[in-house]
Amino acid sequence: MIKITKEIVEEHGINSEEYDFILKSLNREPTITELGIFSAMWSEHCSYKSSKYWLSQLPTKNEFVIQGPGENAGVIDIGDGYAAVFKMESHNHPSFIEPYQGAATGVGGILRDVFTMGARPVALLNSIRFGEVSHEKTKHLLTGVVSGIGGYGNCMGIPTVGGEVEFNSSYNDNILVNAMCVGIAKKDKIFYSKASGIGNSVVYVGSKTGRDGIHGATMASAEFDENSEEKRPTVQVGDPFSEKLLLEACMELMKMDVIVAIQDMGAAGLTSSAVEMAGKGNLGIELDLDKVPCREEKMSAYEIMLSESQERMLMILEPDKENVAKEIFEKWELDFSVIGKLTDTNRLIINHQKETKADIILDILEKGAPSYKRPYEINIFDDEGIKEDTLINDNPISILKKMIASPNLCSRKWVWEQYDHMVMTDTVLLPGGDSAIIRVHGTNKGLSVTSDSTPRYCASDPYEGGKQAVAEAWRNLISVGSLPIAITDCMNFGNPEKKDIMGQFAGVIKGMIEACNTLNFPVVSGNVSLYNETNGKGINPTPVIGGVGVVENLDIFSDQNLKRKNDFILIIGKTTGHLTQSIYANELLNYKKGLPPKVNLEEELKNGLAIKELINKRLIDTSHDISDGGLLIALTEMSMKNIIGFELKIEKDNLNSYLFGEDQARYAIAVEENKIEDVRLLLNEKNVFFEEIGQACKDKIIINNNNISILELKEIYENWFNNYLSKA
Amino acid sequence: MKLNVKIMPKNGVLDPQGKAIENSLSQLGFKNFSEIRQGKIIEIDIDADKDQAINITDEMCKKLLVNLIIEDYEIIFDREE
Numbered sequence: 001m002i003k004i005t006k007e008i009v010e011e012h013g014i015n016s017e018e019y020d021f022i023l024k025s026l027n028r029e030p031t032i033t034e035l036g037i038f039s040a041m042w043s044e045h046c047s048y049k050s051s052k053y054w055l056s057q058l059p060t061k062n063e064f065v066i067q068g069p070g071e072n073a074g075v076i077d078i079g080d081g082y083a084a085v086f087k088m089e090s091h092n093h094p095s096f097i098e099p100y101q102g103a104a105t106g107v108g109g110i111l112r113d114v115f116t117m118g119a120r121p122v123a124l125l126n127s128i129r130f131g132e133v134s135h136e137k138t139k140h141l142l143t144g145v146v147s148g149i150g151g152y153g154n155c156m157g158i159p160t161v162g163g164e165v166e167f168n169s170s171y172n173d174n175i176l177v178n179a180m181c182v183g184i185a186k187k188d189k190i191f192y193s194k195a196s197g198i199g200n201s202v203v204y205v206g207s208k209t210g211r212d213g214i215h216g217a218t219m220a221s222a223e224f225d226e227n228s229e230e231k232r233p234t235v236q237v238g239d240p241f242s243e244k245l246l247l248e249a250c251m252e253l254m255k256m257d258v259i260v261a262i263q264d265m266g267a268a269g270l271t272s273s274a275v276e277m278a279g280k281g282n283l284g285i286e287l288d289l290d291k292v293p294c295r296e297e298k299m300s301a302y303e304i305m306l307s308e309s310q311e312r313m314l315m316i317l318e319p320d321k322e323n324v325a326k327e328i329f330e331k332w333e334l335d336f337s338v339i340g341k342l343t344d345t346n347r348l349i350i351n352h353q354k355e356t357k358a359d360i361i362l363d364i365l366e367k368g369a370p371s372y373k374r375p376y377e378i379n380i381f382d383d384e385g386i387k388e389d390t391l392i393n394d395n396p397i398s399i400l401k402k403m404i405a406s407p408n409l410c411s412r413k414w415v416w417e418q419y420d421h422m423v424m425t426d427t428v429l430l431p432g433g434d435s436a437i438i439r440v441h442g443t444n445k446g447l448s449v450t451s452d453s454t455p456r457y458c459a460s461d462p463y464e465g466g467k468q469a470v471a472e473a474w475r476n477l478i479s480v481g482s483l484p485i486a487i488t489d490c491m492n493f494g495n496p497e498k499k500d501i502m503g504q505f506a507g508v509i510k511g512m513i514e515a516c517n518t519l520n521f522p523v524v525s526g527n528v529s530l531y532n533e534t535n536g537k538g539i540n541p542t543p544v545i546g547g548v549g550v551v552e553n554l555d556i557f558s559d560q561n562l563k564r565k566n567d568f569i570l571i572i573g574k575t576t577g578h579l580t581q582s583i584y585a586n587e588l589l590n591y592k593k594g595l596p597p598k599v600n601l602e603e604e605l606k607n608g609l610a611i612k613e614l615i616n617k618r619l620i621d622t623s624h625d626i627s628d629g630g631l632l633i634a635l636t637e638m639s640m641k642n643i644i645g646f647e648l649k650i651e652k653d654n655l656n657s658y659l660f661g662e663d664q665a666r667y668a669i670a671v672e673e674n675k676i677e678d679v680r681l682l683l684n685e686k687n688v689f690f691e692e693i694g695q696a697c698k699d700k701i702i703i704n705n706n707n708i709s710i711l712e713l714k715e716i717y718e719n720w721f722n723n724y725l726s727k728a
Numbered sequence: 729m730k731l732n733v734k735i736m737p738k739n740g741v742l743d744p745q746g747k748a749i750e751n752s753l754s755q756l757g758f759k760n761f762s763e764i765r766q767g768k769i770i771e772i773d774i775d776a777d778k779d780q781a782i783n784i785t786d787e788m789c790k791k792l793l794v795n796l797i798i799e800d801y802e803i804i805f806d807r808e809e
Contacts, residue, residue: 098797211740235797237737239744296740309742333751 002032012039018370025364033301033350033357038365040268040306041275044530047369050496051528054509059522064485066190067524072113072263073183074524075190076486078550082440083187084447085119088127088180088490088546090529094213095177097235099144103128103177104152104238108310110181111156112264115247116313118191118254119183122426123438124153124419125451126163126179127490127544131172133407133724138167141175143725148238149179150418155240156247159427160419161436163451164544167407170455173534178490178527180546182449184440191254193263193273195281195316195342200260202274202285202340203322205329206246206312209270210295212236213308242311242334249332250313253325260316271305273314274340275348279366284345289352293335301350301357316342376502381460384593386579392589396659397706399588400632403660405716406587407724409629411640414721432641433560434476434625437551446551448482454628455540457596460581462504462541466511467599468664473547474519475625478608479667481557481615482549484519489526489545494538496530504541505530511599512543518601519608521547558615560624561641567622567696568676569646571631573607573666574689577657583629584660596662603665610688611667619679622670632659632703634668639701640717643710647702648694659703670696729774729781732804733793736767741798767799778805 002008009019012035022030022038030038044050060068066083067075073087091106107124114121126149130138153160163180213236253259261281263273270292278285289304299307317325322338329336343349348365350358392399403409416431428446429437435450452472458465470487477484489512494501516522532539551557579585580594614620626634639645652658671679683690699710737743746765753761770793774781785803794801 098795101798207742210742212742235741237742237744237798239742239747241744241748295742 004029004032004035009035012036013043014039018042021368025368026360031357033305034360036302036306037271037358037360040271041365042369045267046272048528049370050372050374050530051491051505052371053373054506057509058513059516060524062486062520062522065522065524066187069523069525072116072193074486074488075117076524076548077187078440078445078447080443080445081187083185083190084182084548085114085117085185086180086182086488086546086548087113087525088178088451088488088544089113089527090490090492091177091179092175092492092529092532094235095145096141096175099141100148100151101235101237103145103148105236105310106177106179107149107152108238108240108243109266110179111158111243112266112313114181114183115250116191116262116264117185118189119185120251121158121181121183122424123182123436123449124158124160124179125449125546126160127176127451127453128163129166129168129171129176129542131167131175132169133167135172139725145177146415146418152238152240154420156244157423159421159423160416161421161427161431161438162449164453165412165415168455168540170540174532174539176492176542178492178544180451180488182447182548189254191259191262193261193277193280195261195277195283197260197316197318198283198342198344199319200342201317201319201322201338202287202342203315203317203325204292204312204335204337204339205315206334207239207242207309208293208295208335209299209304209307209309209312211299211303211307212310214303214306236308236310238310245332245334246311246313249329249334253328256324258317258321258324260318262313262315265312265314267308269306269308270314275362275365277314277316278342278348279362282346284343284347284362285340286343286349287340287351289350291337291339293337301352305350374496374502375499376506377499378462378503378507379500381593381595383595386585386589386591386594390589390591391656395706396632396656396703397708399656399660400636401708401713401716402588403584403629403633404636404713405720407720408583408587409633410720411718413718428554429480429557429559434479435482437480437557439554444554446554448477448480448549448551449547450476451544451546452476453542453544455542456581456586458504458508458541458543460594460596462507463511464596464598465541466508466543467515467601468596469543469545470512470515470519470521471599471601471604471664472625472627473545474521474604475608477547477549478612479623479625480559481612482551484521484547484549486522486524487545487547489523489543491526491528492532492539492542492544493530494533501538508541508543515601518605556616556618558621558623560638561622562638562644562646562670562696563622563642564672565644565696565698567670567672568692569635569694569696570669570671571666571691571693572611572669572688573603573663575631575658575661575663575666577654577661578663579657579661582660582662597664599664606686607665607667607688610683610686611669614669614679614682619675619682620669620671624668626666626668627662630660630662631668636701636713638668639710640714643699645697645700645702645710646694647697649704650693729776729778730806731772731774731781731785732806733770733772733785733789734767734802734804735770735794735799737765738798738800
């Protein structure tokens, strides 16, 4: 027996108050296995103890939501008997330690969250954030993460269709890897994790259990320090081929009426899946660990319960249906083992080698889990504008050249070309635009998907930043002509025990609540990653929003590419030229003070719905949301694909603020000559503010008296990654 | 100085290739074997004496050849020369 000392308790991330509660509840000292179980279940990652109070305030329902947060993934009704199942999750710390495997297993984990609910995954997205490009680790981490994402997704045969890449010094020693998966299921064939049926069998399927990632969940919640590299041997290695087998075996079994409940073994492995499934059903669960398929010899109960080996699932089956399932899993060369049963005791009982290693009342683990309303203070930057004389007097073309060659605005093609984004042949709108569109296989309906966040806005004003992240995801779905339905969120923040960081979290959530409500865009799933700090320095608050929308008819959608010379260029929404916290200010002028643009949600709604109507009525087929970098960057992105340029005639005193400011609720659209009257009419009718600023033209970008060829711009736009990575 | 670097997955780290080989062998009817792990061998010829060669190879391993997070390595000399 291992004696539980104060040090051991501390190592498990349990504070003295929490430990006292454990002692009182158990009425004895916990065994080491029990302590491990408490530590995993009460870690930030599993218990949401610092975030629960705030998360529970987010809107989670609208007329499309079938299942909100609390399950493996969220489920929405997309019509015609289909449902979309989706979620985003972080794999930040593992990816920092071993970028390839960390990112790969992140993708593997989010795939399981989706197919465990009965949905076949159809698309992956990844929001990845690295330190500044000059940081010594950035190249290694970037290449490792991108190949890890590609490696796993490509092997599984699931297209990676979107995401974000950002470089910022706040991620120097704490990168972010947030993976999102979207799947499609028959609406009446969704599988849940709530266990039921006393006496039913608890079944382990998938790969064997090794000593992988022991205490990954606890590690993911502990601040990194100089010694964190010592924690290396716990890294999990992904095996996408096993996951593919697991996917197909689950899909085959799900066609039969056999599974009572199912959940993947993700963070905290067997512990969290067993506890959560039995807990949701208000039942007890008894496991015999001698029956767990192990990869290594002499694994202890503690190790088996906390292992985070990948590609494993836990299912509840009626005992007389075990054989049906067994046959399928053996056919797919996967382990299948009945490891326990459901009881009516509300206890978690773990037996191993003829001893009871744990006996805990489930309510203590779940409902007894700590929940803190931590002190917080919402701080925003001072409202310091940029002085006129610091503005560059350059002509806009030369600023444009610098901006599109900067790491945060250049083409992401190098990244997404490494991902198979066309496999399954249902990718209707490819990566590189506002949203990707995936056909619902065999139908003429599509799903639009996007992921967005603007951390520098959140750092300077959490509330506006929270609103903006949701609004931008909504806008990206609108600008392809789809109806935005719901979101998943991945909340990456620093140490919540610090008032100002907790304030960032609270402020962002408040902003999100308002945006979700106004835009009818609820949260259906998500994940929280806290303690993203290195040596006490927090990352920029990064709420990544994954949005999903529906394209009713795939004959009618829009993309961002200019298609015809002479099309009228319209800017929808007001441009005041808001420069503070813009990319122009932050990266070109190196001016990081001041407030981000305000998000007027009523304007967002009005302008967005007008854009959607224009697309749906086939009045436009070219639209792009204006975000990072502002108006001119948006228009330049629109010109790259078909090498069709534009000529702008703008007479403003503050031309550069106008062109590079980041006011919200704006879109750039191109309108054919014979439709311009109808477009003006509709916009005026809806009382939508718009400006006509020029026309599309041959292969040049012309602004008043300056011009540049698109091919010249394209060269610098598309080559940044190659140049960066080829330098030693 | 000719030497080999033998690189193997660390003990306890999942080795999907080894697992695949193991599965295929048992499908072919082979019995009584277990614990297959697959690594790799890298041959290097270094123009230096043995001690120096070890030092240089060690650095090569740490900087490029080996992913120390999931692999172990061993420097092996062909034969005492």
